[in-house]
Structure formats: C-alpha cells, structure tokens
Amino acid sequence: MTIIPIGPYHPSLEEPELFRLTVEGEKIVDCDWKTSYNHRGIERIAEGKTYDQCLFLVERVCGICSASHPIAFCNAVEDMAGIEIPERARYIRSIIAELERLHSHLLWFGLAGHYIGYNTVWMWAWRYREPILYLFEKITGNRQSYAMMKVGGVRQDIKDEDLPDIMKVVDDLEPKLNMFIGVALDDPVLAARMKGVGKFSREDAINYCVVGPTARAAGIDMDVRRDEPYAAYDRVDWKVILGESGDVLSQAVVRLLELLESVKIIRQCLREMPHGPISVEVPEILPGEGIGREEAPRGECFHYVRSDGGNCPVRLKIRAPTYNNIPTYKVRVIGETISDATIILASIDPCYSCTERMIRVVEQGRETMGWSDLLTLSQEKTKRIMREMGFNEEDAFRGLRI
Amino acid sequence: MGIKTWALKKSPWVFHLNTGSCNNCDIEILDALTPRFDLERFGILLVGSPRHADALLVTGPVTMQAAPRLRHVYEQAAKPCLVIAVGSCACSCGIFDGSYHIVGPVDKIIPVNIYIPGCPPKPEAIISGVMKALNSL
Numbered sequence: 392m393t394i395i396p397i398g399p400y401h402p403s404l405e406e407p408e409l410f411r412l413t414v415e416g417e418k419i420v421d422c423d424w425k426t427s428y429n430h431r432g433i434e435r436i437a438e439g440k441t442y443d444q445c446l447f448l449v450e451r452v453c454g455i456c457s458a459s460h461p462i463a464f465c466n467a468v469e470d471m472a473g474i475e476i477p478e479r480a481r482y483i484r485s486i487i488a489e490l491e492r493l494h495s496h497l498l499w500f501g502l503a504g505h506y507i508g509y510n511t512v513w514m515w516a517w518r519y520r521e522p523i524l525y526l527f528e529k530i531t532g533n534r535q536s537y538a539m540m541k542v543g544g545v546r547q548d549i550k551d552e553d554l555p556d557i558m559k560v561v562d563d564l565e566p567k568l569n570m571f572i573g574v575a576l577d578d579p580v581l582a583a584r585m586k587g588v589g590k591f592s593r594e595d596a597i598n599y600c601v602v603g604p605t606a607r608a609a610g611i612d613m614d615v616r617r618d619e620p621y622a623a624y625d626r627v628d629w630k631v632i633l634g635e636s637g638d639v640l641s642q643a644v645v646r647l648l649e650l651l652e653s654v655k656i657i658r659q660c661l662r663e664m665p666h667g668p669i670s671v672e673v674p675e676i677l678p679g680e681g682i683g684r685e686e687a688p689r690g691e692c693f694h695y696v697r698s699d700g701g702n703c704p705v706r707l708k709i710r711a712p713t714y715n716n717i718p719t720y721k722v723r724v725i726g727e728t729i730s731d732a733t734i735i736l737a738s739i740d741p742c743y744s745c746t747e748r749m750i751r752v753v754e755q756g757r758e759t760m761g762w763s764d765l766l767t768l769s770q771e772k773t774k775r776i777m778r779e780m781g782f783n784e785e786d787a788f789r790g791l792r793i
Numbered sequence: 794m795g796i797k798t799w800a801l802k803k804s805p806w807v808f809h810l811n812t813g814s815c816n817n818c819d820i821e822i823l824d825a826l827t828p829r830f831d832l833e834r835f836g837i838l839l840v841g842s843p844r845h846a847d848a849l850l851v852t853g854p855v856t857m858q859a860a861p862r863l864r865h866v867y868e869q870a871a872k873p874c875l876v877i878a879v880g881s882c883a884c885s886c887g888i889f890d891g892s893y894h895i896v897g898p899v900d901k902i903i904p905v906n907i908y909i910p911g912c913p914p915k916p917e918a919i920i921s922g923v924m925k926a927l928n929s930l
Binding site: 399400401402405406407427428429430431432433435436447448451452453454455457498501513514517518521524534535536742744 | 810811812813814815816817818819820821823824827828829839840841842853854856858859862866887888889891892893894895912913915
C-alpha cells in the first residue's frame with residue numbers, strides 16, 4: 392500500500408486542498424482529505440458589517456458564485472424583514488443568476504476537459520464563455536463580482552437601449568452552444584474517460600444529502616428554482632434536467648443541457664420584463680431571523696440571518712453546496728484508478744473557498760481539543776440526540792466508517 | 794543585463810499560488826491564458842512546480858494555513874524570481890483585513906515586485922502588470 396498526496400498546491404487544483412489517496416497498484420483503496428487552507432472567517436467578519444456591507448462580503452465567499460450568495464443573503468434578509476421586491480427587480484435577478492449559471496457551467500466543462508488532459512475542450516469552452524463575461528461587463532460594469540444585488544431589489548437597471556445588443560449576444564451564443572453540446576456528447580474521448588466513472592447511486596445521493604446537478608444527475612428531482620421559487624422563476628417556462636446513472640458523464644450531460652434551459656430563461660426574462668421601479672425602501676429591520684435559499688450553479692446555497700434590531704446581523708450562517716457534495720468523493724473514488732481521481736473530484740464542481748470550516752478549542756494559550764476530540768464529541772452528541780428521539784443510535788453512523 | 798535576466802525576460806513561466814482567495818482572481822488569471830487574451834503567444838506558460846517558475850502569481854489574503862507554505866514555495870523557486878501580487882486581497886487583504894485567520898497581505902511574508910490591484914483585476918490589467926514587471930528588470 393502506498394499513500395499518494397495530491398496538494399495542497401497542485402497544478403490540477405485551482406485552490407489549495409490536500410488529498411491523501413491510499414493505493415494498491417493503480418487502484419485506490421482509501422482516501423482522506425484535509426481542508427481549511429482558504430478559511431477566511433467570513434461569518435465572523437459579517438457580524439461587524441451592516442447589511443449593505445455584508446452583500447459586498449458574501450459576494451466574495453466565492454468568486455464564481457458571486458450572484459448566488461448575494462441573492463441567497465437578500466432572500467434571507469427579505470424573509471426576515473418581510474420585504475416584497477418589485478417585479479422588474481425579480482426579472483433582473485433571474486437574468487443575472489442565469490448568466491452566472493451559463494458562465495459557471497462552461498467554466499466547469501472546460502476545467503473537466505483540462506483534468507482529463509484534453510486541453511482543446513478547455514480552450515473551446517472558455518472561448519464561448521467570453522461573450523457572457525462581455526454581457527456582465529455591459530449590464531453590471533464588472534466581469535466578475537457583479538455587485539448587482541441589494542436588499543429590497545437590485546442596484547442597477549438594464550437599459551432599454553441595451554436590450555437589442557444583449558439579445559443579439561444571446562442569439563449568437565445559442566447555436567454555438569448547441570454545436571458545442573453536440574460535439575462534446577459525441578466525442579469518443581470524453582465518453583471513454585467519463586462514462587461509468589465515479590458511479591453514484593440514487594440511494595447514496597439521498598444518504599449523503601447531495602444537492603444541485605450532482606443530485607439531478609443521480610435522478611433526484613430537486614431544484615430550488617422550482618420547489619421554492621424566488622426571483623422570476625415561477626413566471627417563466629423552463630424544465631428541470633435529470634440524469635440517470637450519476638456517473639461523471641451524466642453530470643456533464645445535466646450541466647450541458649442546463650445551459651440551454653438558462654438561455655431559454657434569459658430570453659423570456661428579457662422579453663417579458665415589465666417596466667417600473669427596481670428597488671423598494673427597506674423598512675427598519677426588527678429583531679428576528681430569516682432564511683434564504685438559492686439554486687447556485689453547484690446546488691442549493693443556504694443563508695441564515697439573525698437580527699437583534701441593530702443595523703448589523705448578529706449571526707450569519709452560510710452553507711454552500713460543495714459542503715454537501717464533497718463527502719461523496721470517498722464513496723465514488725474508492726475502487727477507481729489514480730488517473731480518474733481528478734475528474735471524479737472535479738465532477739461535483741468543487742469550490743473549496745465556500746466550504747472551508749475551522750474548529751479549534753484553545754484554553755490559556757494551549758490547544759485543548761484537536762480534530763479527533765471534536766469528532767468524538769460530535770458523534771456522542773448525535774448518538775445522545777438519536778437516543779432521546781427514540782431512534783436506534785447505531786443508525787446514525789450506518790455506512791460511515793470514520 | 795546579465796544572462797539570467799535576459800533569459801527571464803524572454804519567456805517567463807509562472808506558478809500560480811492561491812493563498813486564500815475567493816477564486817475570482819484565479820479564474821481571471823486562467824482567462825488570460827485562454828483564446829481571447831492568449832498569454833502563451835508571449836511565451837508565458839503556467840507551470841506545475843515552483844522549481845520551474847520564473848514568476849509567482851500570488852492571489853488572496855494570506856491565511857494562517859497558507860503563510861508557512863507560501864514561504865516554503867518562495868524558497869523553492871529558483872532566483873531571480875518575480876513575485877506578483879494579484880488582486881486587492883493579495884495587495885492589502887481587502888475586506889478580509891482583521892479576520893482571525895488572516896496573517897496579512899503577501900508582502901508581509903515574502904518580498905513582492907509588482908502589485909496588481911482590483912477585485913478582481915481584469916485580464917488586461919494582469920497582462921499589463923506582468924509586462925511592467927518584466928520591463929522593470
């Protein structure tokens with residue numbers, strides 16, 4: 392048995408992360424991962440910022456989901472304060488969120504090509520991503536970190552004279568996307584490297600509580616945009632894309648077909664967007680708590696906000712989709728070969744900067760509780776709760792070897 | 794101009810190091826390598842090891858976990874080695890200044906040659922910064 396470390400600074404990882412793969416020959420028999428290289432303490436910083444400043448902060452939880460986190464945060468604050476946003480702001484939020492999905496899925500597909508050593512796919516996908524960044528620059532003024540959302544609406548309007556140009560870019564993009572999807576799905580190299588790799592059953596998906604395209608690829612019909620509509624998703628016509636087998640290829644198919652659904656949503660929103668105000672006056676925020684859900688390109692993004700009536704939140708809790716999806720890596724990678732390890736990891740579209748957590752208990756300058764102590768504490772607490780609720784305590788850890 | 798500097802200016806190979814960034818600067822760096830901007834036509838290539846690198850592109854505020862590793866990577870890189878801090882966080886910590894897990898900006902850990910501010914800097918700004926760094930040699 393040999394242990395192969397990947398990371399923390401590895402050319403195939405965008406972000407620092409350490410994976411230890413235990414191998415027998417080419418076959419992976421076990422894996423372990425270490426995190427928190429990118430932990431920045433965002434939830435703690437948010438407690439000292441006003442609601443408007445928090446939007447700037449949550450936008451920087453993840454640079455790729457920089458519309459999803461602000462929308463989830465706005466949903467949470469609007470839920471807490473009972474604010475109803477104007478119609479036009481709903482449509483603009485949907486347009487920005489769908490443009491983000493387009494750019495994120497193309498980015499993912501390019502990187503997936505890069506991870507299997509097929510750089511043509513990378514260059515190609517990223518070339519078609521450029522028109523979307525052009526649109527972002529035109530609508531919001533920034534290529535990334537759009538700064539469009541605010542509590543009670545959006546910051547900037549989409550001008551009527553810009554609409555024909557935006558529509559033209561979207562119209563030009565669609566045939567290219569169709570061609571790209573056709574070629575990618577017919578490509579024998581991609582099929583050989585992705586089909587049947589990193590299989591993941593529907594039961595596993597439910598047990599691990601996966602979200603987003605990872606869940607939909609395994610056949611679980613879930614999408615926050617349809618299940619709990621926010622923005623303008625209940626006002627336009629679109630459908631949820633489902634896969635069957637849960638392998639890497641089906642995840643790629645789900646993401647590629649979602650590109651076309653996003654184009655459909657953007658086009659309808661641009662056409663049907665009513666005129667009117669883009670934001671409402673925010674009333675004084677009373678003590679209370681609220682939750683916001685948003686379907687980010689990687690899955691459901693969840694924000695919880697609690698207020699004591701001041702102008703800053705007293706607690707902000709963020710759960711990004713990668714937090715749910717990444718534990719599945721262990722069940723999917725065991726039994727596969729080393730060469731498939733990176734594409735299986737990439738298939739959930741991991742974003743570590745969203746996910747990083749840190750726990751350390753220090754008393755009088757000395758660390759009194761490390762990782763293993765805290766893990767044992769957490770397991771005992773879960774067992775106690777299960778016992779109190781009348782469940783069999785062993786059920787809590789069935790299937791998990793820790 | 795010594796032979797080392799002359800060689801460095803011809804085709805700088807860069808190593809990209811993320812010390813706690815939010816991915817924004819990182820995807821803009823990758824964007825600069827893809828067809829629209831295509832840095833490779835200037836001989837600029839992303840490499841997988843600091844030992845092959847002529848320049849380090851550092852993004853993000855330096856977290857407590859990343860600080861010793863950043864120092865280690867800098868010591869591994871062959872000198873002369875340009876250090877380029879990409880993005881507001883790498884230059885000054887940006888909004889993460891004062892967080893409990895942040896040590897400081899990149900120049901607190903290793904010497905920096907060029908600062909490229911912006912959140913995130915556009916690929917044009919990154920290209921311009923790298924060219925300025927090379928011309929300053």
